Amino acid sequence: MPTYIVTVTAADAVGIVNSVTGTIFRQGGNVIELSQTVLRDFFTIILAVEFPEAKNTRTLAAAVIAEGSRFDLTVAVIEVPVEAVPPPVADGERFILTVLGNDHPGNIHRIAGRLSQRGVNIVDLHARADGPRFSLVTEVFLPHDLSPRELRADLEEFGRELGLECFVQHENIFLATTEPSPVRVGASSSREGAAVVPH
Amino acid sequence: MYRTEDVLSTLGMVRQHKLDVRTVTMGIDLLPCASPDLGTLQLRIRERLLRFAGRLRAVCEEVESRYGIPIVNRRIAVTPIARVAASQSAEGYLAVAKTLDEVAGEVGVDLVGGFTALVQKGWTDGDRRLISALPDVLSTTKRVCSSVNVGTTAAGINMDAILAIGHVLKQTAERTADHDGFGCAKLVVFANAPTDNPFMAGAFHGEGEADCAVNIGVSGPGVVKAAVEDLLTVNPKATLGEIAEEIKSTAFRVTRVGELIGREVASRLGVAFGIVDLSLAPTPQVGDSVGEILQAMGVVRLGAPGSTAALAMLNDAVKKGGSFASSSVGGLSGAFVAVSEDSALAEAVERGDLTLAKLEAMTAVCSVGLDMIAVPGDTDAETLAALIADEVSIGVINHKTTAVRVIPVPGKRAGDRAVFGGLFGEMVILPIHAASGSAAFVHHGGRIPAPLSSLRN
Numbered sequence: 090m091p092t093y094i095v096t097v098t099a100a101d102a103v104g105i106v107n108s109v110t111g112t113i114f115r116q117g118g119n120v121i122e123l124s125q126t127v128l129r130d131f132f133t134i135i136l137a138v139e140f141p142e143a144k145n146t147r148t149l150a151a152a153v154i155a156e157g158s159r160f161d162l163t164v165a166v167i168e169v170p171v172e173a174v175p176p177p178v179a180d181g182e183r184f185i186l187t188v189l190g191n192d193h194p195g196n197i198h199r200i201a202g203r204l205s206q207r208g209v210n211i212v213d214l215h216a217r218a219d220g221p222r223f224s225l226v227t228e229v230f231l232p233h234d235l236s237p238r239e240l241r242a243d244l245e246e247f248g249r250e251l252g253l254e255c256f257v258q259h260e261n262i263f264l265a266t267t268e269p270s271p272v273r274v275g276a277s278s279s280r281e282g283a284a285v286v287p288h
Numbered sequence: 289m290y291r292t293e294d295v296l297s298t299l300g301m302v303r304q305h306k307l308d309v310r311t312v313t314m315g316i317d318l319l320p321c322a323s324p325d326l327g328t329l330q331l332r333i334r335e336r337l338l339r340f341a342g343r344l345r346a347v348c349e350e351v352e353s354r355y356g357i358p359i360v361n362r363r364i365a366v367t368p369i370a371r372v373a374a375s376q377s378a379e380g381y382l383a384v385a386k387t388l389d390e391v392a393g394e395v396g397v398d399l400v401g402g403f404t405a406l407v408q409k410g411w412t413d414g415d416r417r418l419i420s421a422l423p424d425v426l427s428t429t430k431r432v433c434s435s436v437n438v439g440t441t442a443a444g445i446n447m448d449a450i451l452a453i454g455h456v457l458k459q460t461a462e463r464t465a466d467h468d469g470f471g472c473a474k475l476v477v478f479a480n481a482p483t484d485n486p487f488m489a490g491a492f493h494g495e496g497e498a499d500c501a502v503n504i505g506v507s508g509p510g511v512v513k514a515a516v517e518d519l520l521t522v523n524p525k526a527t528l529g530e531i532a533e534e535i536k537s538t539a540f541r542v543t544r545v546g547e548l549i550g551r552e553v554a555s556r557l558g559v560a561f562g563i564v565d566l567s568l569a570p571t572p573q574v575g576d577s578v579g580e581i582l583q584a585m586g587v588v589r590l591g592a593p594g595s596t597a598a599l600a601m602l603n604d605a606v607k608k609g610g611s612f613a614s615s616s617v618g619g620l621s622g623a624f625v626a627v628s629e630d631s632a633l634a635e636a637v638e639r640g641d642l643t644l645a646k647l648e649a650m651t652a653v654c655s656v657g658l659d660m661i662a663v664p665g666d667t668d669a670e671t672l673a674a675l676i677a678d679e680v681s682i683g684v685i686n687h688k689t690t691a692v693r694v695i696p697v698p699g700k701r702a703g704d705r706a707v708f709g710g711l712f713g714e715m716v717i718l719p720i721h722a723a724s725g726s727a728a729f730v731h732h733g734g735r736i737p738a739p740l741s742s743l744r745n
Binding site for chain 2: 185187215217224226228236237238241256257258259261262263265266267269272274
């Protein structure tokens with residue numbers, strides 16, 4: 090089914106989600122995934138939408154803008170290619186990278202650059218400056234040829250140059266400490282953890 | 289996406305408040321090694337330890353790297369050696385201890401526990417020979433830790449064994465006099481000893497355990513203290529109930545980290561995961577102290593009235609949080625008041641605030657007991673035995689584990705300083721009031737009968 094990525098930004102106000110999803114519904118679309126946040130009083134939403142038949146991206150964007158005219162929306166629509174896109178880091182492991190330190194222009198760019206050099210894929214990121222203090226929390230996938238120890242050492246050295254502290258921890262630590270569901274051990278334990286003790 | 293606050297909170301536990309896995313202790317059953325021939329016994333023990341624990345260190349390092357959580361110690365606990373080497377002479381027991389010591393060094397563990405006898409009701413010839421070998425074992429091996437269970441609620445208290453241990457402590461202290469009697473720090477005398485305790489010196493792989501199991505000792509005095517302080521910063525008027533809730537939720541998180549690491553290590557080694565022991569185990573480092581938690585709760589002078597109540601609340605809240613976190617909680621799972629290992633408790637002793645009598649009272653509401661207590665070197669064996677009997681009786685009557693790790697420091701008196709070094713810390717030697725005043729009681733010997741389990745008031 091033709092799928093489109095719709096992004097909408099505007100000054101935050103009550104009713105924007107209602108307006109955007111209403112337009113998509115009336116156009117015959119079905120939202121299959123959505124992420125929305127408000128950042129410094131600015132609303133932003135990204136939706137993946139399926140339609141039973143192909144849509145003109147400009148027409149769809151214009152409809153969202155027109156029906157939400159009282160919100161002064163900025164809208165972009167792109168079509169998802171039909172061919173399956175291979176994942177950027179196939180079957181990697183998910184880690185949480187936390188960076189703390191003083192705020193400087195270019196912090197995020199430099200961190201992202203370093204991660205990109207090592208083949209680390211960012212899948213979720215939140216960063217903010219509170220006065221002079223900078224914090225960044227991001228979920229990343231590590232490629233198989235990069236150990237967390239290696240990335241930790243690399244980022245610690247890199248962080249020192251910029252006056253930032255970088256911490257890399259496995260997702261399972263946060264799952265274990267924040268969710269009451271049973272503790273799980275990661276996939277790599279089954280790959281590397283075949284029984285080695287003869288019974 | 290995880291909430292930034294949650295991520296920073298978990299990160300803070302590791303980064304600022306010293307959350308670590310204090311020990312990954314591999315319990316190994318050695319009963320299949322038993323043989324009347326000493327050489328065969330030693331060879332079988334060596335082979336079995338290497339077979340199970342050969343990769344322990346490497347796997348712990350892999351898991352440490354994967355999760356970024358320090359694993360401070362890797363240890364081995366074995367079947368009580370009195371069972372495994374029952375037919376050996378005292379010299380044979382010493383030879384077995386040396387085998388354990390050597391193999392522990394080869395596989396990269398710092399301590400091996402289980403040079404143990406369970407003599408709560410009676411003792412065999414083998415038990416006697418093991419106990420008589422202890423001064424040699426504790427003074428000539430580096431890594432071997434010993435424990436003797438002298439009482440249970442079901443069986444009562446073996447006073448003959450306790451008096452024998454009083455003499456063992458004297459001899460061991462003399463043989464390690466150049467290190468302030470440090471050999472005694474590797475001997476724990478238990479009541480109701482748990483079979484799956486991962487913490488040394490009292491770890492052993494007890495009855496009913498599998499061939500091999502990985503048990504975890506987590507520790508987070510710093511984390512709990514920080515949680516209490518943070519709560520009181522935000523809400524200085526927090527009630528004790530609110531403080532208990534904060535401790536409980538912190539214990540939950542600490543326990544979960546321990547279980548995660550334990551399951552991962554066990555999975556990679558292909559052995560069973562046993563339990564996570566969520567004891568708050570202090571180290572001499574400032575900020576890693578059970579005493580400091582009590583101070584954060586408002587007992588500024590440790591040993592003051594209120595210390596026992598605060599410790600009881602802390603111990604209970606830790607157990608509640610841990611029990612919710614995991615169905616595999618075991619071992620001791622409470623707050624340790626190991627005096628020389630806890631800088632705040634050691635300071636309280638030095639100031640004269642914390643006395644032996646108050647410590648004994650505190651051990652009635654927490655785990656484990658009179659732990660890492662330095663006493664005058666001229667304390668006689670009968671007085672040491674009576675001290676042990678008092679503590680053991682608290683455990684036996686109250687259906688709980690208690691233990692004694694007491695060091696009569698040769699050539700030193702009350703008020704002098706005993707220095708054990710490293711994780712064992714240091715402390716000012718505590719006086720024993722009315723010492724030698726109960727020798728006749730101890731010399732009656734025999735068994736104090738098991739207590740009544742009804743009419744419990």
